[in-house]
Every structure is written in C-alpha cells, then in structure tokens.
Amino acid sequence: MLPVKEGQRLDNCPVARHNTTWITLAHEQICERTTPYEREVVERWWALPRFVCLPLVQGGWCQLLFAGRPGGSAGPDVRDAILRFLPHRCSPADVKNFGSAASEQVVGDVEFHVHISDWRVHQHEHDARYNSVLLHVVLLCDDTRPTRRQDGGVVPVCSLADVATGRHKRRDLPAITIQANTWPCQRQLSGLNIQAQERLLQRAGLLRFEEKSHKFLEDLHQGQPVPPDIDAYDVCLFLALAEGLGYGRDREIFRALGAHLLWKQVALPEPLGHKPLPAPLDRARLQVLSRLFARWRIPGIWHTLRACLLPVVAKSDKQLLADLRTCFGELGLSIARTDIVLCNVVLPFAYAIALLEQHTLLAERAQSLYLQHPGLPSNRITRSMCLQLGLDREPHGSCLQQGLHYIYQHTCREKLCSNCMLGIQRI
Numbered sequence: 001m002l003p004v005k006e007g008q009r010l011d012n013c014p015v016a017r018h019n020t021t022w023i024t025l026a027h028e029q030i031c032e033r034t035t036p037y038e039r040e041v042v043e044r045w046w047a048l049p050r051f052v053c054l055p056l057v058q059g060g061w062c063q064l065l066f067a068g069r070p071g072g073s074a075g076p077d078v079r080d081a082i083l084r085f086l087p088h089r090c091s092p093a094d095v096k097n098f099g100s101a102a103s104e105q106v107v108g109d110v111e112f113h114v115h116i117s118d119w120r121v122h123q124h125e126h127d128a129r130y131n132s133v134l135l136h137v138v139l140l141c142d143d144t145r146p147t148r149r150q151d152g153g154v155v156p157v158c159s160l161a162d163v164a165t166g167r168h169k170r171r172d173l174p175a176i177t178i179q180a181n182t183w184p185c186q187r188q189l190s191g192l193n194i195q196a197q198e199r200l201l202q203r204a205g206l207l208r209f210e211e212k213s214h215k216f217l218e219d220l221h222q223g224q225p226v227p228p229d230i231d232a233y234d235v236c237l238f239l240a241l242a243e244g245l246g247y248g249r250d251r252e253i254f255r256a257l258g259a260h261l262l263w264k265q266v267a268l269p270e271p272l273g274h275k276p277l278p279a280p281l282d283r284a285r286l287q288v289l290s291r292l293f294a295r296w297r298i299p300g301i302w303h304t305l306r307a308c309l310l311p312v313v314a315k316s317d318k319q320l321l322a323d324l325r326t327c328f329g330e331l332g333l334s335i336a337r338t339d340i341v342l343c344n345v346v347l348p349f350a351y352a353i354a355l356l357e358q359h360t361l362l363a364e365r366a367q368s369l370y371l372q373h374p375g376l377p378s379n380r381i382t383r384s385m386c387l388q389l390g391l392d393r394e395p396h397g398s399c400l401q402q403g404l405h406y407i408y409q410h411t412c413r414e415k416l417c418s419n420c421m422l423g424i425q426r427i
Contacts, residue, residue, distance in 0.1 A: 036114055036139055037114070038112055038113065038114050040114075040139065041112040041113070041114065041137060041138065041139055041160060042077070042112055044160040044163065045067065045078070045110070045112065045137055045160065046067060048064055048067065048163065050064065050065065050066070050067075051063060051064065051065065052064050052163070053086070054158045054160075054163060055158065055159075055162050055163075056085075056156045056157065056158055057116075057141055057156075057157040057158065057159060058156060058157065060085065060086055060087060060156075061085070061086040062083050062084070062085050062086070062135060062156065062158060063083065063084040063085075063086065064081070064082075064083060065082040065083060065084060065105055065415065066080075066081060066082035066415055067081060068080050068081030068082070068109070068110060069380060069384040070380070071109065072380065074129065074272070074273060075109075075129040075130070075272075076109035076110060076111050076129070076130060076132065076133050077109075077110060077111055077112045078109060078110035078111075078112075079109055079380075080107055080108070080109070080413050081107070081108065081109065081110045081134070081135070082105055082106070082107050082414065082415055083105065083106055083107075083108070083134055083135060084104070084105050084106070085106070085156065105414070105415075106134060107413060107414050108132050108133065108134035108135075109130075109132045109133045109134065110133065110134065110135045110136075110137055111124065111130060111133050111135075111136055111137070111155075112137050112138075113136070113137075113138050114138065114139050114140060115138060115139075115140045115141075115142045115143070116136070116138050116140070116141050116142055116143040116147065116157055117142050117143040118138075119136060119147050119155075120143070124149070124150075125147075125148050125149065125150060126150055127150055127272070127273065128150045128151070128270070128272060129272050129273065130149055130150065131149045131150055131151045131153070133149060133155050134155065134156070135155065135156055135157075135158060136155045136156065136157045136158070137157075137158050137160060138157060138158070138159055138160070139159060139160055139161050140159070140161070141157070141159055183388065183417065184417045184420075184422070185388070185389055185412075185417070185420060185422035186388075186389060186390040188422055189389055189390060189391075189422060190390065197391075197395075198395060198400060200403075200421065200422065201395055201399075201400040201403035201404065202371075202397075202399050202400055202403060203403070203421070204402075204403030204404070204406040204407050204421060205370075205398075205399035205400055205401070205402040205403035205406065206367075206371075206399065206403075207403075207406055208402045208403065208405060208406035209347070209348055209351070209367070209370055209399070209402065210351075211406070212344065212348035213348045213349070213351040213352040213355065214352070216236065216240070216348060216349050216352035216353075217352045217355060217356065219236050220232070220233070220236055220352065220356065224236070225263065227262050227263060229297070229298075230262065230297065230300075231300050231301075231302065231303075233300075233301075233302040233353065234297075234300055234301040234302055235262060236349070237301050237302050237305075237345070237346075237349050238258055238261075238262065238292075238293065238301055239255055239258050239259060239262075240345045240349065241258070241289070241292065241301075241341060241345055241346075242254050242255050242257060242258025242259075242261075242289055243255040243258070244340065244341040244344055244345045245285040245286075245288065245289055245333075245337070245341070246282075246285070247340060247344070248379065249281070249282055249285075250271060250272045250282070252269055253268060253269055253271050253272070254285070254286075254289070256268050256269055257286065257289070258289060261289070261290070261293050284332070285333075285337070287332065288328075288331045288332050288333045291331045291332065292331050295331070302349075302353070304327065305324070305327065305346055305350070306350070306353075306362075308320065308323045308324050308327060309324075309350055309362065309365050309366065309369075310361065310362060310365065311323070317368055317369055317372045318372075320365070320369060321342075321369060321372075321373065324338075324342055324346065324369075325338050325339070325342075328341065328342075336376075336377045339373065339375075339376055339377075339398070340376055340377070342369075342373070343370060343373055343376060343398045343402065347366045347367075347369055347370045348366075348370075350362060350365070350366040351363055351366040351367060354366060370398065370399055371397075371399050373397065373398035373399070374396075374397065374398070375396055375397055375398055375401060376398050376401050376402075378394055381404065381405055381408055382394055382401050382404050382405070384408075385404040385405075385407065385408050385412065386404070388412060389404075389422070407420065407421065407422060
C-alpha cells in the first residue's frame, strides 16, 4: 500500500481512488493535519466583516474598523489596521458606546500566528519591526504569558477560533452596521470623469511636493553641524539622499550611515531583523551612497545636481531628466530607484532652495520636472489606494502617484473621511 503524505489531496492518492473504506480512514486519520496552517488565520482575518467585535484572550473586546493592507515579506503580516478596544469593564452590550473617548480608534499593525507561543519562537519580542503591532491574531492559545514587543509594550491577543467567519462557524459576535460598505471617496469618484479624477490627484501630488519642500526649508533654517569642506546645503541633501536609498528598506539605518560618513562619530541603530550583514540590495545601495559621497564631495553634491537642473545650454524637460538619471546611473543606481530619489528628494530640495534664494527659474524647473515625470514603480501604498478608491488602474505620472501617497498619509491611513479631499464622512 502506498503511503499518503500529510495534507495530500485524496483525488491524487492512487490507493484512495480504489478503496472507499480507505478513503474515509485516510480523510479522518492520515490526510488531514491536526494543526492548521497559518494561511487559515489569514483567510479568517480577511473574511471578517467591518465593525465586528473580537473577543480578547485577556478580556475585553476589539472592534475591527478596517482590516488594513497586507504587509511585506519582512515585518508584521498586516499594516495599518484600524481598531477600537473596549475596556475590560464593558460588555458586548456596550458596543454602541465605542465612539466614546474611552475607546478611540487606533491605527497599527497585526501579526498572525497559529499558536500564541509562535511570537516567542519567531523572536518578535526582540525585533523593533514589530513595535507597531497592536493585535496578535492566533487560532490556538497555548501560552498564558503576555505577548510583549521589543519596546516593552503588551500586545492584546485574539483567537479567531472564537470568531464566526464564513465556513468557520463557532458563535456570533456583536457588530454594528453604521455605514454602507461603500466608502465616501468611492461614491464621490465614481461620479467624476477621468480628467476630474486626475485633477484631484494632481492637486494632492503637488501638496505632497510642497510639504516635502517646506520640510527641507525647516531643516535648512535649523541648521546642523557642517563638516570641513562640505557645504551646508550638501549636509541636508546628503542625509535625505541616504534615507531615500533606504525607502522600503531600513530607512533609519541608511540615514544613520549617511550621518556616519559626514561626522564619523555617530552611533548606529540596531539593524532591523538583527542581521549581521546587509542584504545584497542594501549592500549595493550603500555602495552607491559611498560613491556619491566620494565623487560629488568636490565640487559639491548640490552643485553637481544644480548644474543638471540649470544647464548653460537650454534643454527640454526630457533632456534634463535624462541628465539627472545619468548622474545617478554612473554611480550604479537603477533607473527605478533614481526616479524615486528624484521625485522624493532632489526636486523638492531644489524647490526649497529656489524659495530660499528667490530663484524663480529654479522653482519653475523643479516643479515642471515633477509634473512631467512619467511615473514611479508601483508599491503597496499605490496598489492599496487604487483598490480603496475603486480605480481601474494606477494613475499615470509620478505627481498623481504621489497624490495617492499624500491622501493615504494624511487621511486614508486612519480613515478620517471627514477630513479627506475625496470624502465627506468619518467612519
């Protein structure tokens, strides 16, 4: 008799196809796992209805206002979920009081495991990437000790084995349906044509551009210690470029390493994940940062980029963009990462310098290149915002994509619909 592997489908089992009795035996005793996979936790979480109240292992309740967005390969499983926690003294009958000051909504991350003990097995209590986790979602409660984060905070635990989700029926839980499933932004955008939608997103993208520029102005006015032979502009710009190379990775340590190149005596934070060596992608970008510092230090980082933005011979925006890409490409940076750095650092910084020096042409040039930039790589924020807004596709052009980031950061992350330029209500 051929053996049946754990979890093997019965219709792929040659013995089971010819023996009905054995099929039943295999289904009950051999082919089914006794311990569920983590994907079952994932499926149950995304099947939860909005406003459902989840019982907490420690007592009390947690109301799910927004399930969040899937996390990446490193860090928490869910990003930016919106929750409300009901104090221990309350009961499900008090769910209508969730809007009170005692139960304000909070935004944070969620981590999935089959067992509570998996949190310690995976050593999340020593990993700073999990300090934003607000809820630990499991199936099996095998550990009574508190779930603690690296910063010492205690994370509430919810067992989805106690929650009715689709085919996993256990017991009904209280929920309030105070709003239709359609978000205000979806209803408003559905009544606009493509041109009107793009105008809204362009406005949001320009607000993000100005926001970044004014942050550079603040940094320049505050000032920082300037190493010998380095311009004050270059200190501010170089730190921003270092952080820009770390977007989507470990931004804090990239910026700290940039500061180390400037001032040498700078304490470095513990790398996320406590890895002894950087990943190949991080190593390649750090090499770019080192080459940038070595090659552009003389005549200066800003001087090098300013010459591309304000050439002696007049050039089109397309030619100027190509020159900027060449500058970073010669350092070994990819076009995709170069474009991210240009739209998030170089052009807003140039606009800030133009405001500081009252340089009209430089201001117009920086904003024009930003508006004309063809587009940035898709990321989790732009994809989730397109889904949130009900858009058929990601908008074309970096300014519009940055508009999605602006709306997400200022209102959509916390679902503050009453403050959103695209919506009129608060959940």
